[in-house]
Amino acid sequence: MSCITNQLKLMFRSGVDKFPGLFGLLAKFGIGFAACLLSIGLLSAPLYAGDCSSVFPAATSANIDSDNELSLPSLTGTSTLVKSSGTTTYAKGDHHFTSATLSGSTKIKGSGGASVRLYFKGNVTIKDNVKILDGKEEDLIVIIEGNLTVEDNVKLKGFYYVKGNVEMSDHSEIKGAITATGNITTNGRHVKTEYKADKLAKADFNSMCTQSSVADEECTAVFSAALVPSTSETLSLPAFTGSSALTLSSGTTTLSTGDIHYTTGTITGRAKVKASGPTTRLYFNGNVTLEDNAKLIDDDADELVMVVNGNLTVKDHAKLKGFVYVKGNVTLEDHADIKGSLVATGTITTSGRHVKTKYESNKLGTVVFGSLCGEGAVSSLDHFAYSVSTAASVCTPHSVTITAQDSSNATITGYTGSISLSTSTTNGNWAVTTATNAISNGTSDDGAATYTFAAGDAGDIVLTLQNDHADTLTITTADSAASKSTTSSSITFSDNAFVFSTGDSLGSDVVAGRDHSFTATYMKKQPSPSSTTCSAATGYAGSKPLKVWVTKHADDPSGTAPKINSGSSLPTSVGGSNNVTLTFTSGVANFTLNTFDVGKYALNFRDDSGGFATATINGSSDNYVVRPFGLYLSVTGNSGASSHSGVKFKKAGEAFTVSVTGVLYASADDQYNTLGSATPDGYPDYHSDTTPSNNANLSNNTAAPSFGGESETVALTALLFDPSPGGGANDPGLSGTTSISSFSSGVGSSSNVKYTEVGIIEITAQLTDTNYLASGKNVYGKSGYVGRLYPDHYTLSANTPVLDDGGSSWTCNFTYQGQSFGFATDPVLTVTAVNAGGTATKNFGGNYWKLAVPTSHSFAATGLPASTSTALSHNSASTTFVYTNTALSGYDGVGTLTIAEDAFTFTRNNSRPAVGDIAFTPSLAMTLIASQFTDPDGACYESASSCASYAVSSIVGTEIRYGRVILDEAFGSELLALPMSSRIEYYATTGSSTAFVVNTADNNACTGTSLGTSNLTLSNYLGNLASGDTSATLTGYSSGVGTINFTAPGSGNDGQVKAVLNVPSYLEYNWFNTGLADPASAAVFGIYEGNDTIFYFRESYR
Known part of the structure; x- marks a missing residue:
């Protein structure tokens, strides 16, 4: 019957003031109450709906059993739904039809915001190309009592429940789920299905199946409005285990579902955070700041639950969407945008006029809160622990600390139970010193009170008990819901007792190593039996020898004992003789507590001399926490560089050691407070x-x-100092082991601290819980400059360079031996600086770009014919190396190296070609040796973890040909113009042999060899032909063939002339074994070459 008890408890907590009947309970409390009734036999299975995720467990589910069917209403449709075109939008809620035929370009939409439910009593046919639904999957639920036929190219979204069979044709698509009590047949290879469990959780099935749980009701009580300040509602919080900060400065970060813990959080305006599905639960054990324009989270509100064990600041135009619980204060600046619900145990302050809020209660049912809701914290309660003194005065309230603990004596920080307090003498009045909620003291001076712990209490409260009666009592704390009760040790209230106070400038904040001022006052109650008036015993004056000792709290580390007025060390129990002498004036003595170590203890004074009063005079103080002054950070090997020009420290992502020491006070280090005023503040x-x-x-x-x-x-965090995050630089925060829990002689360390970026940082150490021994005081310290951090190595990638053909104006697809060529597409290398983990260091740029421009590179050629005499010659005299994109503005850690103006030649070593001079397509490899990509810090391009050369191979793009130009002899009449043929040839394979052939690719719809009249020289005139009698012109070449045209020299000017064509050196030839020479030939006028086929000819006369 325990489940019935719990459900009824929930019912009355939720405001039910009269019994609503069995079905009213089912309607209000759903599956939780139904399950309880089932378990005791008061309800049978057919009367309640199953879980929606059981009905729709996958994208397609056929032949489901009766236990997983929907609980359907009566289907009341009287008309058929027939659509052949257009878009039809349905409002949320129920729509009934008999059957349906949808065809053509029909589209079905929902109005959004809640589910549309379509009910069909008969069959539904969806023909080719219909689209249902043009919206979100959760917007549509379709119930079909007949069969469903889905033809080609139909796109379905939503959740489809079919009482008959389903047939899906080729290229049909379902996003959501289809469940059938019959068969599901797919008639095609390309049916696509995508299960949407997250959308299922958001769909409104109107009680046909169950979506919510009991936990949702309790969370609804917590997240009851858009903004809920000073809440008394609590969540059952886990321990905060984050060891690193969440720091995002750019890009979109997608978080996984489930629990993720951090120490603190800072999200800047360039960063967006998304969730991968319901629900991401973020826990921060410190403060969280959303800087201007930051966005958390870029999804629906049910994608995020965030718990902040500190303060939350949402700055200008930042957007926060989700269900957020803050154990501190909240500040919302101008144009902050909150959607979901934001709850705080402290204040919520809006510092701008345009703060936007939207309560999204409709998302509460789909949030996965995990174990945050419910009474999980109560179940772990084992007992209560007390911090009280053994001696107290009826003249002053006595401090009582009560802590909820589990069986391992650990504080239950999420405890939110209600307690009742009582004293064994039924005397006393209760009040709050440090607690979130108010205490109900009830009847005056009866020793009884009640209090409900809030999440902000973190399982620990400080109360005061004012007892006007001189008696000895104990305190009992009980949590009836958890059936737990604990009684304190005895406290003796006396009419005459020492009472302690502090007049120190730091109040009750006692700092180890700093002398702290206290006052002890001997208070006495006036002698009238009914008097409640107390005052200092003015007659108690002069030098008073006392027994003084300390009572250590359970949290005290048993360190070096304190002293009073620089006397002897104080013992931990009352001694047999007096050990401290104080001078009292009118019952008041001032003294100094000298501390040499941290601790938590109460001071005890006793005067049992009988010199002033026959009875022993006792007094015990509250527990004082003695905290460290600060934390000293030492970073092993840190060069302390403050800028890009400083000495290197560690590679980005490389582990280094941080040591943290809790230190004692030194006045020279405490001249100012945090505001800069000349007032020491103990920090x-x-x-x-x-x-x-x-x-x-x-x-x-x-x-x-x-x-x-x-x-x-101690938690370690870091802040990027240079380059400035304000300019967009990436600050990933510390990683590795950023929590230190093991200390010896006050010193602890982590040897696995990492910072994965380039730059200068400062490391902060502070208490993980920011609350030293529950004093409410944090302890912290900073490292100063840590750096310079530099890249671990570089990665390189290249474009695909392409060789050019010939010179700059050359467009033909080949190059001659001996002809210079370069790149059509220059080599471009992408240089990425990376950390030890292989991730780009985005801050490597600007002044942090230490990689010098390369000064040399080399090339090698392959693909040459066997036995060739040609070789690659590289001319780098004009080569340029230029880095671009190395400024910080891009923040990507990437630079671009462009290599330009390289010149190459395949040397023409044979004056007459050999078999190795046939045409070939070379493949070049470019190599830059390791030193060209090694920076002054030693970071280099690496291969197999060692500095290495980098090569770009398989560079192609041209064909190399051995070429020449040839002139033919020409014969003709001196009375006619004479043409002379010329050819550009290259050496090629012809059949089984090699020979020169016309290079038809030269000037064949391309720009190649350029020769003209200016390249001609006429000389060696013979016969009657003299200079000036004829002239020659050359108009160029087409497809490797050209013609030199001589003018007719005229009658009587027969003879011959030598024509020489001045060609580029790579087209010269060794014509007569005398060396390379330009092509030459004779033009003969008046002498005919003749015809080899004619033996005799004569002139014809009439």
Whole structure:
């Protein structure tokens, strides 16, 4: 019957003031109450709906069993739904039809915001190309009592429940789910299905199946409005286990579902955060800031639950969507945008006029809160722990600390139970000192009170008990819901007792190593039996020898004992003789507590001399927490560089060691408060700002030897100093082991701290819980400059360079031996600086770009014919190496190296070609040796973890040909113009042999060899032909063939002339074994070459 008890408890908590009947309970409390009734036999299975995820467990589910069917209403449709075109939009809610035929370009939409439910009593046919639904999957639920036929290219979204069979044709598509009590047949290979469990959780099935749980009801009580300040509602919080900060400065980050823990969070305006599905639960054990324009989260509100164990700041135009619980204060700046629900145990302050809020209660049912809702915290309660003194005065309230603990004596930080308080004498009145909620004291002076813990209490409250009766009592704390009760040790209230107070400038904040001022007052109650008036015993004056000792709290690390007025060390129990002498004036003595270590203890005074009163005079103080002054950070090997020009420290992503020491007070380090005023505040100067250069030096402070022995842990975080995150630089925060929990003599360390970016950082150490021994005081310290951090190595990638053909104006697809050529597409290398984990260091740019421009490279050729005499010649005299995109503005850690103006030649070593001079297509490989990509820090391009050369191979793009130009002899009449043929040839394979052939590719619809009249020289005139009698012109070549035209020299000018064509050296030839020479031939006038086929000819006369 325990489940019935719990469900009824929930019912009355939810505001039910009268019994609503069995079916009213089912309607209000759903599956939880139904399951209880089933378990005791009061309800049978057919009367309640199953879980929606069981009805729709996959994209397609056929032949489901009766236990997983929907609980359908009566289907009341009287008309057929027939659509052949257009878009039809249905409002949310129920729509009934008899059957349906949808065809053509029909589209079905929902109005959005809640589910449309379509009910069909008969069959439904959806023909080719119909689209249902043009919206979100959760917007549509279709119930079909007949069969469903889906033809080609139909797109379905939503959740389809079919009581008959389903047939799906080729290229049909379903996003959501289809469930059938009959068969599901697919008639095609290309049916696509995509299950949408997250959308299923958002669909409104109107009680046909169950979506919610009991936990949702309790969460609804917590998240009851868009903004809920000073809430008394609580969540059952887990331990905060984050060891690193969440710092996002750019791009979109997608978080996984489930629990993710961090120490703190900072999201800047360039960053967006998304969730991969319902629900991501973020836990921060510190403050969270959304900078201007940041977006968390770029999805529906049910995608995010966030718990902040600190303060939350949402700056201008930042957007926060989700269900957020803050155990501190919230500040919303101008144009902040909150959707979902934002709940705080502290205040919610809006510092702008345009803060937007939207309560999304409709998303509460689809949020996966995990174990945050419910009474999980109560179930772990084992007992209550007390911090009280044994002696108290009826003249002053006595401090009582009550802590909820589990069986391992650990504080239950999420405890939110209600307790009742009582005293064994039924005397006393209760009040709050440090607690979130108010206490109900009830009847005056009866020793009884009630209190409900809030999440902000973190399982620990400080109360006061005012008892006007001189008696000895105990305190009992009980949680009836958890059936747990604990009684304290005895406290003796006396009419005459020592009472303690502090007049120190730091109040009750006692700092180890700093003398702290206290006052002890001997208070007495006036002698009238009914008097409640107390005052100092003015007659108690002069030098008073006392027995003084300390009572250590359970959290005390048992360190070095304190002293009073620089006397002897105080024992932990009352001694047999007096050990401290104080001078009282009118019942008041001032004294100084000298501390040499951290701790948590109460002071006890006793005067049992009988000199002033026959009875022993006792007094016990509250528990004082003695905290470290600060935390000194030492980073092993840190060069302390403050800028890009500083000495290198570690590679980005490389582990380094951070040591943290809890240190004692030094007045020289505490001249100012955090506001910069010349007022010491008990903290190291300037360790709370963001300037690494001005921190008080704690390296010479004495260690607090017992720090860390009290089970406090230290969290390490980092802030990027240079390059400035304000300019868009990437600050990923620390990674590796960023929590230190093991200390010896006050010193702890982590040897696995990493920062994965380039730059200068400052590391902060602070208490993980920001609350030293529940004092409400944090302890922190900063490192100063840490850096310079530099890349681990470089990665390189290249484009696909392409060789050019010939010279700059050359467009033909080949190059001659001996002809210079270069690149049509220059080599472009992408240089990426990466950290030790292989991820780009985005801050490597600007002044942090240390990689010099290369000065040399080399080339080698392959693909040449066997036995060739040609060789690649590389001319780098004009080569340029240019880096671009190395400024910080891009913040991508990538630079682009362009190599231009390279010149190559395949040397023409044979004056007459050999078999190895046939045409070939070379493949070039470009190599840059390791030193060309090694920076001054030693970071280099690596292969197999070693500095290596980088090569770009298989560079092609041209064919190399051995070429020449030839002129034919020409014969003709001196009375006619004479043409002389010319050819550009190259050496090629012809059949089984090799020979020169016309290079038809030269000037064949392309720009190739350029020769003209100016390249001609006429000489060696013979016969009657003299200079000036004829002239020659050359108009160029087409497809490797050209013609030199001689003018007719005229009658009587027969003879011959030598024509020489001045060609590029790579087209010269060794014509007569005398060396390379331009082509030459004779033009003969008046002499005919003749015809080999004619033996005799004569002139014809009439």
